[in-house]
Amino acid sequence: MDSTPVTRRDFVAGSATLALGALVAPPMIVPRHVLGRGFQAPSDTLNIAYVGAGGMGMSNWGQLLTERTVAIADVDFGYVERSLANRLRTNTGPFTAPSSLSGAEAQAWATKRTADAVRQAQDAKTMEAAYKGATKYADYREMLEKQKDIDAVVVATPDHMHAMIALQAMKAGKHVFVQKPLTYSVLEARALHKASRDIKVVTQMGNQGHSGDGTRRIKELIDAGIIGEVTQVHVWTDRPQRYWAQGVPRPGASQVVAPSTTDVPPQWNMRTVDRAVLKAMEEAKQAPPATLNWDLFVGAVPSVPYHPAYHPFSWRGWLDFGVSAIGDMGAHLIDQPFWALDLGYPTSISASSTPWGGGNNTPASYPLSTMVQYEFAERGRGKPAVQMMWYDGGLLPPRPSFLPDDIKLNPDGGGIFVGSKGVLVYDTYGNNPRVYPASLAERVDRVPQTLARVTTSHEMNWADACKGKGTASTPFSYAAPLTEVMLLGLVALRAGQGRRILYDGEAMRVTNVPEANAFLTREYRAGWSL
Numbered sequence: 465m466d467s468t469p470v471t472r473r474d475f476v477a478g479s480a481t482l483a484l485g486a487l488v489a490p491p492m493i494v495p496r497h498v499l500g501r502g503f504q505a506p507s508d509t510l511n512i513a514y515v516g517a518g519g520m521g522m523s524n525w526g527q528l529l530t531e532r533t534v535a536i537a538d539v540d541f542g543y544v545e546r547s548l549a550n551r552l553r554t555n556t557g558p559f560t561a562p563s564s565l566s567g568a569e570a571q572a573w574a575t576k577r578t579a580d581a582v583r584q585a586q587d588a589k590t591m592e593a594a595y596k597g598a599t600k601y602a603d604y605r606e607m608l609e610k611q612k613d614i615d616a617v618v619v620a621t622p623d624h625m626h627a628m629i630a631l632q633a634m635k636a637g638k639h640v641f642v643q644k645p646l647t648y649s650v651l652e653a654r655a656l657h658k659a660s661r662d663i664k665v666v667t668q669m670g671n672q673g674h675s676g677d678g679t680r681r682i683k684e685l686i687d688a689g690i691i692g693e694v695t696q697v698h699v700w701t702d703r704p705q706r707y708w709a710q711g712v713p714r715p716g717a718s719q720v721v722a723p724s725t726t727d728v729p730p731q732w733n734m735r736t737v738d739r740a741v742l743k744a745m746e747e748a749k750q751a752p753p754a755t756l757n758w759d760l761f762v763g764a765v766p767s768v769p770y771h772p773a774y775h776p777f778s779w780r781g782w783l784d785f786g787v788s789a790i791g792d793m794g795a796h797l798i799d800q801p802f803w804a805l806d807l808g809y810p811t812s813i814s815a816s817s818t819p820w821g822g823g824n825n826t827p828a829s830y831p832l833s834t835m836v837q838y839e840f841a842e843r844g845r846g847k848p849a850v851q852m853m854w855y856d857g858g859l860l861p862p863r864p865s866f867l868p869d870d871i872k873l874n875p876d877g878g879g880i881f882v883g884s885k886g887v888l889v890y891d892t893y894g895n896n897p898r899v900y901p902a903s904l905a906e907r908v909d910r911v912p913q914t915l916a917r918v919t920t921s922h923e924m925n926w927a928d929a930c931k932g933k934g935t936a937s938t939p940f941s942y943a944a945p946l947t948e949v950m951l952l953g954l955v956a957l958r959a960g961q962g963r964r965i966l967y968d969g970e971a972m973r974v975t976n977v978p979e980a981n982a983f984l985t986r987e988y989r990a991g992w993s994l
Contacts, residue, residue, distance in 0.1 A: 510639075510927055511615045515604045515629050518543040519777060520643050521620030522551070524670065525594075526587055527923035528618070533594035535611050537604040542755025543776050548595060551588040556581045602757045604629050608636050616930050618923075619643060620670070622785045625763045627652035631994060634663045639930040641923065643670040644795035645787055646940065646947040650955065651985040654972060655994050657944035668926035668936045669943035671795035673893030675918035675925055679800055682881075682890055682897045686804040688911045690899055691883030697801040697852040698861035701877035701892070703789035704832070705858050710781040710788065712821040713738050714828035715745040715771040734819070748772055764992035781821075781829045787954060788830035789856035793892065794950035795943075797879055798854070800894045802946050804881070805850055809969025810838040810949060815957035818857070827958075833857025836953035854953055866900055955983040 512528060513535035514521050522544070525533070538544050559577045561570035601607040608614070616639035619629045627647040630640045634656075646669045647653045660667050673679050686694065704710045730736050752758045752770045761775060762768055765784045773782075780786030801807065815836040821829030836854040855861055860873055864880060866887045873880075874891050881888040886904040890897040899905045918925050918937055929936040948969075956965050959980035966976040974980040 508931060510930055511613050512618060512927075513537065513607060513611065513614045513616070513638075514618045514620065515607075515633075516619065516621035516625075516643075518547045519620065520670070521618060522547050522591075524618050524620055524641065524643070524923050525591060526551075527921040528927055529587055529590050529594075530924075531927055533598045534613055535599045535601065535607050536595070537601040537607045539602060539758075539760040540753070540756040540775070541600065541602075542753055544595075548588070548592060551584070552592060554581055554585040554588055556585050603760055605632065608632055608638075614638055616640070616666075616927070622761075622779045623787050623791055624648045624765055624785045627656055628764060628992065628994060630656055631659055634659050634665055634667075637663075637665065639666040639926075641668045641670060641926050642943075644943075644947075645791040645950060646795075646943045647951075648787060649984065649986045650948050650951050650972065652994065653944040653948045653951065656940050660940035660944070666926065666930045666936055667940040667943075668922070668929070669795065669938045669940065669947070670922065671799055671938055671943070671946075672922040673796050673895070674799055674803070675922040675937040676894055677917055678890060678897055679803070679894030680915045680917060681913075682800050682888065682894055683804040684914055685888060685897065685899065685908065685911055686881065687914070690886070690904055690907060690911060691881060691888050692885035693848050694801075694805060694881050694883045695848050695850055696864075696882040697805070697850060697879060698855070698864075698882070699794075699797045699801070699852065699879040700855040700860055700873075701789055701793040701797060702858050702875055703793050703856055703877070704781055704830075707792075708778040708781045709773070710821060710830045710857075711818060711832035712741050712781075712829050714782075714822050715742070715749065715769075715773055745771065745773060762989070764988045766987060766989050783827055783830065786830075787951060788834070790834070790836070790854060790950050790953050793856070793877060794854070794953075795946065796893050797877060798852070798950055799946060800879055800890060801850075801852060801881065802949060803942075805840075806843055806847070807840045807850060807852070807949070808843065809840075809945065810852075810952060810967055811841045811969075812839045812964055812966050813837065813952050813956040814962060814964040815953055816962045817957055830954075831857070831957075833859050834953070834957060835859060836956060838949070838953070868900055868902075871900065955980060958983045 510531040511534045512531050514525055514533065515537045517525060517536050517538050518540065536544070557578045559574050561573040565573055599611060617633040619626055619633070619640060619642040621629065623645055626642050626645070630642045633640050647656060749771060756775065758770045768774070768784050774785065780792055781788065813836065815834060817831035817834040820827035820831055834854070834856050838852040838854070840850040840852065842849045853861060858875070860875065861880065864882045864887050866882070867880070867889070877892040879890050886900055888897060888899050899908055920928065922937060925934065925937050928934050952967060955974070956963070959965050959974070959977050963977065965974045965980050968975050972984065974984070
């Protein structure tokens with residue numbers, strides 16, 4: 465009999481191996497019932513490391529509190545600690561119910577609100593203790609090299625670092641959860657897709673709506689043909705409005721023009737407005753906070769001087785670090801038609817927008833509003849060709865004829881499937897799907913549930929899959945092609961306003977505008993690459 469000791473990590477690795485179908489070892493799981501109710505077996509607990517924990521990473525972390533936090537890598541622990549302090553200030557009541565509720569309804573509302581707040585406060589205390597006990601690193605590379613007890617890694621940095629961190633973690637044998645968008649470029653999406661086939665770890669992208677009931681119900685209704693053959697889809701979001709700046713020039717004192725010495729007032733055209741913005745940015749210029757390692761924040765990007773316009777959070781609007789609204793919300797909105805219609809890669813894409821921040825020749829930030837037109841070819845089993853339209857920055861789509869006049873489109877974001885018999889409308893994350901006209905809506909309840917529902921959070925769905933319990937909802941095999949479709953909208957935009965590019969998805973190549981292929985990848989700073 466083999467007397468080699470079996471470690472806790474061996475248990476976890478053994479269960480993940482079974483989940484992937486690589487039956488190279490017997491299962492090594494201690495069932496919960498063996499330890500008794502309320503106890504979690506060592507084999508049921510992942511050692512998780514977080515790379516980027518102050519923003520969305522903290523939200524992911526809050527969904528994984530049954531697991532063990534062993535390490536955190538972040539370039540600004542001051543920001544992490546401020547975010548954690550905000551959570552610790554949770555208001556636990558008493559709460560006053562909305563005036564529209566009264567009696568038993570008001571009491572039920574207050575009871576639930578109080579229970580939720582108490583749970584959030586308890587979770588914040590759990591996170592505080594985990595934070596104190598975790599080993600901390602500024603550089604994720606040092607963490608992956610030195611810390612040997614990590615089973616899984618959550619990546620929630622700005623977009624420009626997703627692919628490199630995820631790929632290095634996968635090569636180290638770690639399961640990975642990566643925030644959306646999966647990658648910054650099309651080439652990076654292909655690289656992670658390939659790695660997910662070659663390296664047997666569990667992967668997941670952070671588009672939580674894919675695990676939701678709404679998205680699954682949408683697919684069931686489309687598969688059932690409730691609205692007939694779908695040939696057009698409209699998808700929109702209000703981002704970046706109210707969230708971060710776009711359409712603005714890059715901070716830099718050399719671009720600031722001195723005010724006129726004459727008494728003639730300036731003409732307030734866009735150039736004058738840009739100069740005013742630059743002047744305000746110059747006045748806001750300062751040294752990086754003492755807690756921020758700016759060089760590691762920049763990472764793979766060719767050198768960019770620090771400015772508070774980039775960090776925290778507002779990095780998404782800048783070409784250096786983010787991929788605009790389509791990267792932020794596309795995974796929550798394009799996901800539904802991409803899955804329900806089995807779209808695959810588009811054959812052509814064209815885009816138009818408001819002006820780039822900094823101008824078309826040297827763009828610094830993404831346009832404030834963008835519109836993208838995707839064309840998808842006819843698919844197998846007689847599925848017709850589909851046109852998908854994307855709108856951001858507050859633009860709304862035209863109203864389909866089947867949509868009743870009294871139905872308002874949600875200005876925050878949503879989507880519309882346009883079929884031969886009617887329309888299916890949904891909100892962000894696939895929430896609240898509804899069908900029009902009313903004659904079709906009556907048939908919805910008769911469509912059976914055919915897809916399994918995810919009964920945990922999206923994050924716990926991934927953690928359970930890492931332990932061999934179920935499968936990941938959005939593995940890279942699905943997330944990478946979805947991300948590629950999203951990013952191709954920006955490739956088309958950078959190829960030229962209103963210019964139609966033809967795309968060979970099999971070859972990952974723009975066939976009619978050769979120079980556009982440069983936008984499928986990116987420039988990396990020396991010492992940083994895939």
